[in-house]
Amino acid sequence: MTTHVHSTLLDRLRAGLPDTVLSSDPDVLAGHREDAAPLSPVGVPAALVRAGELGHVRHVLGVAQELGVPVVPQGARTGLSGGANAVDGCVLLSTERMNTxxxxxxxxxxxxxxxxxxxxxxxxxxxxxxxxxxxxxxxxxxxxxxxxxxxxxxxxxxxxxxxxxxxxxxxxxxxxxxxxxxxxxxxxxxxxxxxxxxxxxxxxxxxxxxxxxxxxxxxEPETALTAVATFGSVQDAARAVAGVMAAGHRPSLLELLDAPTIRAVNAHRPMGLPEEAAAMLLVQSDRGPLASGDIAAYAKVFGGHGAQEVATADDAAESDMLLEARRLLLPALGDLGSVLVDDVCVPRGRMAELVEGVAALGATSGLVTACSGHAGDGNMHPCVIFDAADPGQVERAREVFAAIMDLGLALGGTITGEHGVGLLKRPWLATELGPVAMRLHREVKRVFDPKGILNPGKVLG
Amino acid sequence: MTTHVHSTLLDRLRAGLPDTVLSSDPDVLAGHREDAAPLSPVGVPAALVRAGELGHVRHVLGVAQELGVPVVPQGARTGLSGGANAVDGCVLLSTERMNTxxxxxxxxxxxxxxxxxxxxxxxxxxxxxxxxxxxxxxxxxxxxxxxxxxxxxxxxxxxxxxxxxxxxxxxxxxxxxxxxxxxxxxxxxxxxxxxxxxxxxxxxxxxxxxxxxxxxxxxEPETALTAVATFGSVQDAARAVAGVMAAGHRPSLLELLDAPTIRAVNAHRPMGLPEEAAAMLLVQSDRGPLASGDIAAYAKVFGGHGAQEVATADDAAESDMLLEARRLLLPALGDLGSVLVDDVCVPRGRMAELVEGVAALGATSGLVTACSGHAGDGNMHPCVIFDAADPGQVERAREVFAAIMDLGLALGGTITGEHGVGLLKRPWLATELGPVAMRLHREVKRVFDPKGILNPGKVLG
Missing domain, CATH: 3.30.465.10 (Uridine Diphospho-n-acetylenolpyruvylglucosamine Reductase; domain 3)
Structure with missing residues (x-):
């Protein structure tokens, strides 16, 4: 962006915004220019607008459209695919202060x-x-x-x-x-x-x-009951998940943690998770008086798929602790190195193949991988751990990350169950959607954003 | 449509379809040219294609696009807003035979x-x-x-x-x-x-x-329990519905029948519904062991809103009978004359105003109205009964039908909760959506159907 365009942009923004809302301070901009995705390109923004009301958003989008300046909307920037990363010369438009x-x-x-x-x-x-x-x-x-x-x-x-x-x-x-x-x-x-x-x-x-x-x-749901089941292999655990659903159940939560994840969580915060297990399932029923019967039914299915032990949480505090352990997955793995989190979602019946494939890719690459996540949905978060200072490891991490998405697609799944496409998964979108749906996407984008100023380069590229 | 275009269309369709799929017999066309909506325009179709496979659908849409001929997709033609009605010169494209x-x-x-x-x-x-x-x-x-x-x-x-x-x-x-x-x-x-x-x-x-x-x-849900509550006024019943939801409940079914509907259903098939009531609510919980507690909780709320009696069905057979009575609403009212069924959905908290308003509109018009429906959603089906052979009544029925939609919008609701816009509600769509959303609708339509051959004149006009 030339200096002239830049100062015109700032002048025009300033004309319709209170001082407290607009910032072009390079330090402030640097602190707001990216979300939580690793290995994603980050541009240099021209301004940050922390909108406090509808009129601020309207003003930014009016000026930006007129000047042809890109706008990148932002929330808390906790996203994992680079969707909120700055593009060069953009206005970062945060709606975090519109919080009533x-x-x-x-x-x-x-x-x-x-x-x-x-x-x-x-x-x-x-x-x-x-x-x-x-x-x-x-x-x-x-x-x-x-x-x-x-x-x-x-x-x-x-x-x-x-x-x-x-x-x-x-x-x-x-x-x-x-x-x-x-x-x-x-x-x-x-x-x-x-x-x-x-x-x-x-x-x-x-x-x-x-x-x-x-x-x-x-x-509000009825009182919930949570249980933990341990397995001798992560494939058994994955098959047990499919078995529970095939038996016509629908738990209120069904998560899988593999051994590398269990060890990382215990190391991050001593949680007493079962380190001898190759995998554990965390399952919950929130149907009050029906919950203990539900848990017994899940336990029976787990037993049929090689569960070593099934233990029910004694009370709400223990249940909360188990959920907290699951939520520590990303920070815990982050203790081991940089983490590239995948987000493939496959049919539940193919999940055992996914976890096997991820392990094989990890072994071949020489990198640590972990494969945990929302197993009840078939939505796993395979993680690749790497040293960001080692270009060889970065390259291999990218390769494994890509191979996991290819594997997810080959198993009839999607490249993203919940994290979004952003920048990180953009190269795979056309493969998943196919040419006709991609054309419709581009044309729908044009209907809403004919000049292409809104979050350009994200999702569709 | 000129004879030349017509024969070209039929020749082109025939070239890619088996004989059993294509019909241009005027009697057959006449039997397939409209859905279940009254008072909606019906055009004269040029052909009926009863597609048996994907290839037939592709062929029809290829030929129609090339020749600029309208295509009207059809299912069982049970719709209530004219969405499946023929437009002049169209191909009726039924997918009813693709039924595996x-x-x-x-x-x-x-x-x-x-x-x-x-x-x-x-x-x-x-x-x-x-x-x-x-x-x-x-x-x-x-x-x-x-x-x-x-x-x-x-x-x-x-x-x-x-x-x-x-x-x-x-x-x-x-x-x-x-x-x-x-x-x-x-x-x-x-x-x-x-x-x-x-x-x-x-x-x-x-x-x-x-x-x-x-x-x-x-x-599959747990065993369901159904109950009936009777009220001295339809407004009380409407307020009782809002009360149940405000108390944090979510029944699996919550229907309201007003007195004209109750009488019509009993006359259509003797069901023993309580004719002395001004309104009845039909409510269900399908939470098995929790259901009787749920019904007791609903009954308590109903009692606080003037319920005269709350009776629980003795068994599944009686419960099925009550649901069947509710399903007879339209055929039963149809015994009284032609029926124009509205489908407004309003915030539950405004439902008492809706039923009052419908009654007032009926009284002013001199026509019989009934106001029953999916009360738990605020989605009522106010019905206007009229003599289709009496042009004055038809005109008044249209006016009441229109006034009910205006009332629904004024109460913060929508013109259609579940029946769709079709032809019947098209004049009100722009009022509900506003000019910006209408423009986006037209442009999205153009993305999918640039020549405007698909169900032209429906929804957007």
Whole structure:
């Protein structure tokens, strides 16, 4: 960007924004230019706007459209695929300060929130009303609802409750140019017109900037019971997951941790996880009086697939500790080196092949791999551990990461179950979607963003 | 259409289709040219193609695109808004014969079906595997999955389980011109690219023709318990519904029948419904051992809103009978005259105002109105009864129908909760969506159907 264009941009932005909202300080920009994805390109932004209200977002998108300047929407930048990374000369448009819960309505069982509300804050606020907002991405303590919607975030709840998009009823969003569009509804049902709400969910900031979200809530679940099962091989554990679902069950949580993950978690924080096991499953039923029967039924299936031991948590505190252990997966593996987290989702019946394949790729590469995740959904997070200072290891880590996505596709799966495409998985998108769907994607993008200013280079490239 | 164009069309269609698939017999065409919507325009079709396989659909959409001939996709033509009505010179493209259940997969808890499979046939087939496909539109015995997806059909299950689109994981569809696109996935999760699956759901045949559907299933629910509560006013019943939800409950079914509906159902088939009541609520919990506690909790709320009596069904047979009574709503009201069925969905907290408003509109018009429906969703089906042979009554019925939609919008609702826009509600769509969303709709339509041959005049006009 030439200096002239740069100063024009800043002048034009300043004309419609309070001083506290706009920053072009290089240190501030440097602190906001990337999300949590490793090995992804990061550009040099021209400005950061921390929007406090709808008018700020409209102003930025009006000026940017007119000047042809790229805009990169940001939430808490906890994303794992580079979707919030700066591109050169862009305006970083954060909606983190638009963080009010506008209302929680028990009659409609909905919440209306601004995009900067943190998932954990919303979850706690609705619990206080006897309601439940299930989506619980690993980042839930810090990530924002706007970011969760933009990436269609998942979590451990999904096996029973679904993903973020399943709870989004309506949106207010701003289009490039500054026009405001309302999509969807606040009512329980509605089929008037095309589902633009769902089109914006998971569009990773490439179609519009979300400024308000109407979320569906469900009644608080009954008391949950959690159990741990240990296995002599990770393939047995994977087959046990398929077996539970084939028996017609639907646990409220079904996670797999393999041995490298178990050891890393214990090393990160002594949790007493069973290090002698090749894999463990964490399973939960939240059906109150039915839960102990559910756990017994799961245990029976696990036993038929070689489970060594099945132990039920004694109380809510022990159950919370087990879930916390699972949430430590990424920081714990991070103690071993840099971590490239994959996010393939395969049919549950193919999961044993996936974990075998990941182990084989790790062995061949000489890098440490771990293969844990949301097994009940077939959505695993194979991790490749590498030394970021060693170019040879970086190269091999990239190769293993890529081979895992190829394997996921070959098994009938997807390259991303919940993390999004961003920059990191862009090269594989066309393979997954095929040429006709890719053409439709490009044309839909053009409908919303004819000048291509919104998060350019992300998702579609 | 000139005779020359007509014969060219038939020749071109014939060249790629077996004789048994193509018909231009005027009597056959006349029998297939409309759906179940009253007072909607019906054109004169040029041909009917009863596709038996993907290739037939591709051929029709290839020829039609080339010749610029409109195509109207059809399922069982049970729709209530004219979406499947012929337009002049069109090819009626029925997928009713593509009716195979390709597979039911208990490990993935999915079914893969062709569009012509009847909802009831799928529902029964998955029950035999211990699984459950919830969407249950009133037409479920005859309507097809393809039609259910195209209209995003609802039913009585929605209050707990959601609508058809909530169960659609992936689609195969044919675009104008004949290209095949696959959207979505068969895995439990996936966020690669835009949600084109959801965009096609509820698009009423205006974007693509659906040729295969991958559906998510859930485990069969526990034993259900059903109860009936009677009220001295329909407003009390409506407030009781809001009260149940506000108390944090989520019944598996929550339907309201007003006095005109109760009387019509009893007259249609003696069901012993309580004729002395101004309204009744039908409520169900399908949580097995929790159900009796649930029903007691609902009864307590109902009592606080003036319920006269709350009676629990003695057994499954009595429960089925009550649900059957509810399903007779439309045929029963049809005994009284022609019926214009509205489908507004309002916030539950505004439902009492809706039922009051409908009664007032009926009284002013001098026509019989009834106001029953999926109260748990705020999705009511106000019905206007009229004599189709009396032009004055037809005119007044149209006015009341229109005024009910205006009222629904004024109460913060939508013009259609589950029936779709079709032809019947087209004039109100722009009011509900607003100019920005309407422009996006038109442009999205153009992406999929640049020549405007698919179901022209429907939804967007």
């Amino acid at each position: 819960i506008e209302r929680i309505d028990p009659v409609e069982q909905i919440a209306v929130v601004r995009p900067g509300v943190r998932n954990a804050d919303l979850s706690r606020a609705v619990r206080a009303e006897g309601l439940y907002y299930p989506p619980d991405p690993g980042s839930w303590e810090t990530s924002t609802i706007g970011g969760n919607v933009a990436t269609n975030a998942g979590g451990m709840c999904c096996v029973k409750y679904g993903v973020t998009a399943d709870f989004v009823r309506g949106l207010e969003a701003v289009l490039p140019g500054g026009e405001v569009v309302r999509t969807g509804r606040s009512t329980a049902k509605g089929v008037a017109g095309y589902d633009l709400t769902r089109l914006l969910c998971g569009s990773e900031g490439t179609l519009a900037v979300i400024t308000e979200v109407t979320l569906a809530l469900v009644p | 259940i390709e597979r039911i997969d208990p490990v993935e808890q999915i079914a893969v079906v062709r569009p012509g499979v009847r909802n009831a046939d799928l529902s029964r087939a998955v029950r035999a595997e211990g699984l459950y496909y919830p969407p249950d539109p009133g037409s479920w015995e005859t309507s097809t999955i393809g039609g259910n997806v195209a209209t995003n059909a609802g039913g009585m299950c929605c209050v707990k389980y959601g609508v058809t689109a909530d169960f659609v994981r992936g689609l195969e569809a044919v675009l104008p011109g004949g290209e095949v696109v696959r959207t979505g996935r068969s895995t439990a999760k996936g966020v690669a690219g835009y949600d084109l699956t959801r965009l096609l759901c509820g698009s009423e045949g205006t974007l693509a023709v659906i040729t295969e559907v991958t559906l998510a299933l859930v485990p």
